[in-house]
Structures are given as structure tokens and as C-alpha cells.
Amino acid sequence: MKCLLDGTSVKVLARAIHSLAKIGDELHIAPTENGLTLKTVNASKSAYSAFNFHIPFFLDYSHISENTVQADPDDDTVIKCKLPMKSILSVFRSIGSLEKSVETCKIMLPLLEALLIIEFKCKHGIVKHFNLRYFECESVEAEFSKEGYPSKFSCSSRFYSETLLSFHSSTQEVTWSLAMDQVHLSNHIDDEIDPSKCVRTEVTLAKDEFIEFNVALCTQVTFCLKELRAILAFAEALKLDLDCRMEGAGQPVLFSLQKEDLYSADFLLATLSPALDSTVSVSSRTAKHEVSASNHPSPVPTLRNKTDSKSISHGNLLGSRNGSRVNLPTPSVRQTSVNDTPENTSRLNSLSLIEPHPFPDMEVDLEPEIQPPPAKRARARYIFQNCLKSTQEFRERQTEVFAPDSEEDE
Amino acid sequence: MPNFSSQSTSGDQSHILMIRMDNAKIISHILKAINFKENSVFCCTKDGLKVTVEDMKSVQLNAFIEPVVFQSYVIKEEEIKFQLNLTVLLECLNVFGSNNLQSGTSPALKLYYNGHGTPVSILLEESGVITDCKIRTVHFDPVLDYDFGSANVIGRIIMSSECLKEVFCELDSTSDTVQFSLSPDSANFRITTFGHSGTYHVDIPKESDVIETLHCTSAVSFKYKLTLMKPSIKPLGIAQKVSLRIDDTGLVCFQFMIKVEDNHNCYIDFYCPADVDFEEDE
Numbered sequence: 001m002k003c004l005l006d007g008t009s010v011k012v013l014a015r016a017i018h019s020l021a022k023i024g025d026e027l028h029i030a031p032t033e034n035g036l037t038l039k040t041v042n043a044s045k046s047a048y049s050a051f052n053f054h055i056p057f058f059l060d061y062s063h064i065s066e067n068t069v070q071a072d073p074d075d076d077t078v079i080k081c082k083l084p085m086k087s088i089l090s091v092f093r094s095i096g097s098l099e100k101s102v103e104t105c106k107i108m109l110p111l112l113e114a115l116l117i118i119e120f121k122c123k124h125g126i127v128k129h130f131n132l133r134y135f136e137c138e139s140v141e142a143e144f145s146k147e148g149y150p151s152k153f154s155c156s157s158r159f160y161s162e163t164l165l166s167f168h169s170s171t172q173e174v175t176w177s178l179a180m181d182q183v184h185l186s187n188h189i190d191d192e193i194d195p196s197k198c199v200r201t202e203v204t205l206a207k208d209e210f211i212e213f214n215v216a217l218c219t220q221v222t223f224c225l226k227e228l229r230a231i232l233a234f235a236e237a238l239k240l241d242l243d244c245r246m247e248g249a250g251q252p253v254l255f256s257l258q259k260e261d262l263y264s265a266d267f268l269l270a271t272l273s274p275a276l277d278s279t280v281s282v283s284s285r286t287a288k289h290e291v292s293a294s295n296h297p298s299p300v301p302t303l304r305n306k307t308d309s310k311s312i313s314h315g316n317l318l319g320s321r322n323g324s325r326v327n328l329p330t331p332s333v334r335q336t337s338v339n340d341t342p343e344n345t346s347r348l349n350s351l352s353l354i355e356p357h358p359f360p361d362m363e364v365d366l367e368p369e370i371q372p373p374p375a376k377r378a379r380a381r382y383i384f385q386n387c388l389k390s391t392q393e394f395r396e397r398q399t400e401v402f403a404p405d406s407e408e409d410e
Numbered sequence: 411m412p413n414f415s416s417q418s419t420s421g422d423q424s425h426i427l428m429i430r431m432d433n434a435k436i437i438s439h440i441l442k443a444i445n446f447k448e449n450s451v452f453c454c455t456k457d458g459l460k461v462t463v464e465d466m467k468s469v470q471l472n473a474f475i476e477p478v479v480f481q482s483y484v485i486k487e488e489e490i491k492f493q494l495n496l497t498v499l500l501e502c503l504n505v506f507g508s509n510n511l512q513s514g515t516s517p518a519l520k521l522y523y524n525g526h527g528t529p530v531s532i533l534l535e536e537s538g539v540i541t542d543c544k545i546r547t548v549h550f551d552p553v554l555d556y557d558f559g560s561a562n563v564i565g566r567i568i569m570s571s572e573c574l575k576e577v578f579c580e581l582d583s584t585s586d587t588v589q590f591s592l593s594p595d596s597a598n599f600r601i602t603t604f605g606h607s608g609t610y611h612v613d614i615p616k617e618s619d620v621i622e623t624l625h626c627t628s629a630v631s632f633k634y635k636l637t638l639m640k641p642s643i644k645p646l647g648i649a650q651k652v653s654l655r656i657d658d659t660g661l662v663c664f665q666f667m668i669k670v671e672d673n674h675n676c677y678i679d680f681y682c683p684a685d686v687d688f689e690e691d692e
Contacts, residue, residue, distance in 0.1 A: 083607070084607065086606075087605075090584075097576070101576075115608065125617060126612060126615075127612070127613040127615075129610065129611040130608065131608040132607050
């Protein structure tokens, strides 16, 4: 692989790498005929992100490695590799100084040397040359399609950021409740936290705020903010719009962005599945049938208690952008009854990723990780009832945790 | 203009060294750049003031301040040497605040020393407020005398210090050593690091507008401990130009030219020997 970029593209590339570095520890580089793909997966495999830089993004691009005798683009001439984020970050550390000094950047994966070579041609004729060691490996793939998501909405990344500003910086997960005409965001309260001691934040975004709003299925999903913040850091710096596709709790959400024909990026984030306790991955299968009776939950969270004044909903002064406006809800909060949150243990699903190289049997092993979709918007109360019924057999299998809780990733 | 002329009384007679300057920031600006260790040796001769700070008997920073920089420089002996804590001296000099060279008011300074065993006295005056400090001196330890004969110099570069500073600041800190390479064939000054994630080179071509001159008589390639190179970054930050010389044993000497008021220049020298284990490192 060999490519040449100009100064502005280098800046975009550096921002993409910074964003990926906030998600995963390893950067996968996969050159293809259509461009260069940079990917990462976080340690718990609950977030996958991929940037695709298309050919017009480069001044010059060739996905076949040099020094090949035959120009036949069979697989052997294309090197796919991964390298630690730390080493690639040491090259793209300071976006400011890259912007100031770099004129062109050449990235090469020569076939003969096992090195990723990055060459910056800077001002004053200075040439910076980085030879990075890498691991050769098949690139990680996530199976997903942009089709088939019942709900899709998009708005500017600035708008998402402003919305997230309402949440306290320590907020780790946010629950997105989709309704026909609005999106309702609230911070997810962990069962380990005393519900009476935490701040609850809720923000409602009306349909008009979005560039595109198409919710076919009212649902409620919860996922980590950390990765979303990493995505927004990139998208906001480049003033891009962000599409969001959602299906339901336990099913991954897909964020994607696109800049003309230059580059695009997809971020697949696992969502929490409401479950009984830490045995979800097994129990959710059973839970599905039981809960499926409650097929038609109302689009608005039912467990609301407006008279509960103990918890706080803190709105935020969100600057209005282009006349857009964030509807702050009246101080309304969920009931903090013991029956609700403490028992409603949730767990972050793992994404199903195809990573063929390390273990040949991986694909088989991964099967149980692909969790059956838990019932859409299963109400906590309902699960709680389940919990009371028969859980012993599930408890015995508590060791089968396929991915650690996302909180431990920090 | 604040000055101490009115205070110059009979006490002056016993001072073997008396320095007076209207802007004490100049001296603190220079000394701050060499303050990578606390101990400093002052050596005053009629040619000026030389302050030496060294570490591990290998790296050495010397600041030279010529007598013309001072409003008055009176020395009654051939050579006066004393050692004092540079950090303390800088604290005293910045007692009125340590804003940068250009901005704000600047205190006037009078410094005198009465000979071995006596403290260094400093009088600072700013808008009528006077501070009187006495800093204990200690018996000085001999400092290394790098005999950097120009005959042995095999490589010499004069370049913009800003550019070199940028390169130095971006050096891969996971590398133990940094290598400087020059050769008569390739017209490049190459700086190489050997970090955990790989080898990084920075090539600065001879034709570059940041390089004033680049000479080398034979191929030069020496490694230096990166940690020992660190003290050179501060002087690089305040200098206008830097001259880099490497002799045949690998000893490198950076000379930083620092412009101070009235078109006077002060100089800081930095010496660092090559990494002796360089062959085994390969």
C-alpha cells in the first residue's frame, strides 16, 4: 500500500486516529481497492469503529504493495496489519503542529520490510520519517448493514454535543428513548448506585430539531457515552452531520458520517440489554419469550412519578442553533422505588465481530455472544417478576460472562 | 530610572565583585534557561561572567554574560569563583514577579561579593521598593573543562534554534538515545530516535532556509542519551540561533545565541558527550 496525502487530509487523518484512539487500543489498517480503512475495536468488543478514506481523499493511492513482481492484485500483495494506538499516536500526536508544518504525507506498507512507513514533508524542506513496527493480521470486521434499522435520525454533530453537555461529565451511559415525534435522553442509573443519591438528567429533543427523523419503532436503548464522545470529537471538528440508526435494546446502534466522496465512518456501539442479573447472556434468551407478552409498551416511559422531588432533573442552557431549541422536560423523573432500578441489572452486549486470525474457532465461539434480541422495551417491572419466578438455574451459570461490564474499560 | 548611585557609599571598597544593571530580568532570563540543576558555579573574570551548571559530570551548561550587558561591572581580582544555589538566586531575582523579558517593569539590580566565605548580596529595586537578599556561597567544586579544540571538530551546523527546538520537543520519548548523523555525501542533518514503536528520522536538508551553514569533513554519526539532551531544550527556546559542533570523540557542543537588550548577545554553551555504549547498543 502506498498513498500520498496533502496537508488538509493529514489533519483529517490525524483527527480520525485521535478519535479511534479514544475507543480502542489497537489500530487496524486495511488497504482496499477503494481506499484505506482504519478500524478499531474496544477491549470489551462493545464498540467498533471504522473510517474509510476513499480514493479522492488521497493525492495518490495504490493498495497493492510495492516491489511486487506481478501487478496482480491478489491478496498476498496487500498487507493488512494492526499496530498499537500508542505508536501511531506518537506520529500524529499534535494536530496543531501537523497542521502548521506538514505539507505532504506519504504512508507506505512495503511488502519487503515489515514496517509501516510514514513520511512527512514539512516546511523548510524538513523530512520526518517514521518506521513503525506492526503485527500482520487479518483485519477485524463487524457484520452490519445500514439497511434494516427501523429508526434513523440525523442531525449536526454540534447538536449532539450540545445535548450531551447537559449530562454530567461522569455520566457513562445514556438511555435514548425513541418516540414517533421525539427522542428522549436520560442518564442510565446503575443498580450499584443508590438511586436516591444520584442526579438524574433528562433531555427531550423534538422531531423538528433533526435534519432527518424517521422513527418506525418506539424503543429504548442504552449505551456508553465514551465512544459517542470520541465520535463527536471527530465529527464536530470537521462540522459533519451524524446519522444514527437504532433498532432496540440489546441491538447495536450505528452512527455514521460521510464527507462527500472523501471519507466516511461507521461506529457500531453495543447497547445494554435489560436483564435479570449478570447472567443475561444466557437468560435473555429465555426472558425473551416471557417478556414478549408485553409487546406494546407505550412510547413514554411508564414508570414516571412526577411528584417525586427527590431526584433532580437538571436542564442546561443549550445555545440555540439556527433557531433550534432543546425541549427541556418539566422536572419529571422516574420512580426510585426499590422494585425498579436495583433489580433491573443491565449489561452491555458485545458486538459480534469476525476476527478470524487469532483463534480459528473464534467464529463458533462468538455465536453465543450474539445475543437474541431481548424484547423491545421490556419493562423493568416485568423482568422483576421474572426474576422472582425461576432464576436458580441461571444463577448457576454465572461464570458465562462473555464480555466484562463496560464500566471496567475505563 | 532607578539606580543605586546614591547608595554607593564606603561599603563599596571591600567588594571584590560589584555588578550593577538596570534590568535584572536579563540575567534572570539567561540563568533560568540553565537552571536544570540547583548548584551553579560562578566564575567572574574581566571578560565577563560565566555561570556553569552540570550534571553527572557529563552534561554541562555554561552561560556567558559579557560586561557590556551590565551598566557597571567592577572586578578587583583576576578571577573570582563561587558556588551557590541557582534556584535560590532566581527566586531572589524574581521577587518582584517573573513576567517575561519584554513586558512590565523591570527591577534594577546590584550584586556584590566580598570574597571567599562571604555571601553574595543582592539589592533589587523596583519603583522605590528595595529588596536586600544574601545568598550563602559554598566552596566550589571544580567543574569539567571540556577542551573543545576547533581542530577536532568534524561537523558543524549553524541553524535556527526554533526549528531545532520543535524537532527536539517531538523526539520519541520512548527512545533511550538520539543519534545525530552528518555526512559529506548526503546533504542532510539527520536526527534519529529508536523508540518502542520503531525508528524515527528527521532529516533537515542543507539547502533548507533554517540552516545557515552545514560543514562536515567526514561522516559523523553519534548517539547521545536522550535524558542528557533534555537540558538543551530550555536554552533552545530563548535562543535565536544555535551552532552545533561535534568533535571526533563525539562530544557535542551547542552554542546558543540569545539576543538581549541593546543588540547585545549572551551565549549559552551546552556540552554532552556521546553515549559510550554506543557499539553495544546496536
